[in-house]
Amino acid sequence: MLTTNPFDDDKLREECGIFGVHGAATASAMVALGLHALQHRGQEAAGITSWDGKEFHTHRAMGHVAGNFDNDEIIRMLSGSVACGHVRYSTTGETALRNVQPLYADLSSGGFAIAHNGNISNALNLRKRLVRDGAIFQSTSDTEVIIHLLAKSRYRTLLDRFIDALKQVEGAYSLICLTPEGLIACRDPLGIRPLVMGRIGDAIIFASETVAFDVVGAEYIRSVEPGELIVVAQDGEIRSHRPFGDTPHPRPCIFEHVYFSRPDSIVDGHSVYQVRKAIGAQLAIEGPVEADLVIPVPDSGVPAAIGFAQQSGTPFELGIIRSHYVGRTFIQPGDKVRHLGVKLKHNANRALIAGKKVVLIDDSIVRGTTSLKIVQMMRDAGAKEVHMRIASPPTRHSCFYGVDTPERGKLLAHKMDVAQMCAFIHADSLSFVSIEGLYKAIGESRRNDGIPQYCDACFTGDYPTTLTDFDDTAQVNQLELLHERVV
Ligand code: SF4
Numbered sequence: 238m239l240t241t242n243p244f245d246d247d248k249l250r251e252e253c254g255i256f257g258v259h260g261a262a263t264a265s266a267m268v269a270l271g272l273h274a275l276q277h278r279g280q281e282a283a284g285i286t287s288w289d290g291k292e293f294h295t296h297r298a299m300g301h302v303a304g305n306f307d308n309d310e311i312i313r314m315l316s317g318s319v320a321c322g323h324v325r326y327s328t329t330g331e332t333a334l335r336n337v338q339p340l341y342a343d344l345s346s347g348g349f350a351i352a353h354n355g356n357i358s359n360a361l362n363l364r365k366r367l368v369r370d371g372a373i374f375q376s377t378s379d380t381e382v383i384i385h386l387l388a389k390s391r392y393r394t395l396l397d398r399f400i401d402a403l404k405q406v407e408g409a410y411s412l413i414c415l416t417p418e419g420l421i422a423c424r425d426p427l428g429i430r431p432l433v434m435g436r437i438g439d440a441i442i443f444a445s446e447t448v449a450f451d452v453v454g455a456e457y458i459r460s461v462e463p464g465e466l467i468v469v470a471q472d473g474e475i476r477s478h479r480p481f482g483d484t485p486h487p488r489p490c491i492f493e494h495v496y497f498s499r500p501d502s503i504v505d506g507h508s509v510y511q512v513r514k515a516i517g518a519q520l521a522i523e524g525p526v527e528a529d530l531v532i533p534v535p536d537s538g539v540p541a542a543i544g545f546a547q548q549s550g551t552p553f554e555l556g557i558i559r560s561h562y563v564g565r566t567f568i569q570p571g572d573k574v575r576h577l578g579v580k581l582k583h584n585a586n587r588a589l590i591a592g593k594k595v596v597l598i599d600d601s602i603v604r605g606t607t608s609l610k611i612v613q614m615m616r617d618a619g620a621k622e623v624h625m626r627i628a629s630p631p632t633r634h635s636c637f638y639g640v641d642t643p644e645r646g647k648l649l650a651h652k653m654d655v656a657q658m659c660a661f662i663h664a665d666s667l668s669f670v671s672i673e674g675l676y677k678a679i680g681e682s683r684r685n686d687g688i689p690q691y692c693d694a695c696f697t698g699d700y701p702t703t704l705t706d707f708d709d710t711a712q713v714n715q716l717e718l719l720h721e722r723v724v
Contacts, residue, residue, distance in 0.1 A: 428463025
């Protein structure tokens with residue numbers, strides 16, 4: 238009975254991580270290391286495709302990178318100096334090997350492999366149209382529509398056909414593609430999902446996060462810009478294209494700063510760790526509380542808790558100890574087991590907590606089930622008062638851009654106001670950082686309400702407006718309907 242992690246379903250979950258290398262003798266080994274550093278972005282499956290100048294080679298499997306790519310024979314089979322890879326937790330498409338990326342197709346121009354982070358929000362409509370026109374899909378993944386659009390395009394060159402395909406898709410995509418002509422990396426015009434570029438020796442590398450560069454010893458060059466398409470030709474020449482013209486108002490995902498990215502990554506030029514500390518400090522200003530201890534909900538609440546403790550002058554302590562051995566392969570999460578699961582993963586540091594007023598810091602509340610259990614755990618350990626502070630605004634809306642969120646009706650903040658949420662989790666007090674406070678922590682003077690600097694739709698409902706399939710008034714409901722049908 239396989240389940241990704243029965244005790245992590247009370248978090249928004251980033252769906253994918255991608256990594257690509259051009260010009261390294263050990264390209265596949267480097268991709269395996271890079272994917273390992275991106276494992277937090279998807280734990281369900283992993284795949285690598287390489288190009289040896291004549292042929293493409295692929296290995297894709299369910300499970301973690303370490304289990305699938307620690308075998309010399311597999312890495313030797315993935316020969317060539319160009320390779321790309323993908324770690325996945327399913328967004329659209331069932332969990333099955335046929336959906337594991339990179340996806341590959343033989344086109345009239347030769348082989349084509351694609352690794353995608355994001356979600357094509359008009360994939361269903363495109364797929365219906367393509368199937369009506371005779372396309373036969375091999376997977377249920379939204380990514381495959383790009384391959385079919387590319388195959389059908391009437392433009393002459395591969396690059397023009399690829400651009401033609403991208404102009405028909407909407408939503409979020411950071412892509413790394415292998416072709417006989419070279420490696421292509423691109424980001425959607427709003428830059429919703431991240432993609433960064435680096436270098437090691439003569440090799441050029443692309444990855445979802447800079448932490449993957451650190452692991453392979455590469456140097457960070459810059460972010461791939463929203464709407465930018467970079468081709469690294471087989472002779473090593475690098476060309477940047479702007480197929481969508483100027484993209485003056487990007488909307489990168491603000492949740493990368495809150496939770497998805499690793500704290501040792503740099504996102505949009507900002508240290509994720511420093512931003513999370515700044516969010517914690519802002520939270521201490523906006524939601525002060527008299528307490529004896531500041532306790533992070535591990536591990537993601539740690540940097541914000543440090544910021545909260547430093548700003549408020551309250552001692553920081555590890556009052557909850559996390560087991561690192563709760564595996565991904567476990568019994569199915571029936572309600573009873575799910576309940577026990579929180580205790581398996583987190584345990585109260587009883588000697589520290591008894592008789593104390595504690596303030597717990599977590600990154601977000603999604604369904605609220607984990608918060609409820611953790612507050613109770615503190616009370617069972619003898620805490621005198623339990624206050625909860627959240628390092629993001631209330632999550633009221635679903636995400637349609639490559640992040641797994643429960644449908645809106647299951648989000649606690651959609652059903653309840655803050656006072657009701659506080660009562661639900663049985664805390665003595667509860668507060669969230671404001672949306673303005675979040676922008677401030679990232680270094681903006683304020684949120685530009687007319688044209689927000691980030692996608693913050695899961696907090697505000699203000700979805701980026703590339704979704705032309707949907708009329709504005711009904712957009713959210715239609716999107717949620719679509720989401721329910723595809724997830
Ligand atoms: Fe990120 Fe939320 Fe926007 Fe999704 S809706 S891209 S999680 S900010």
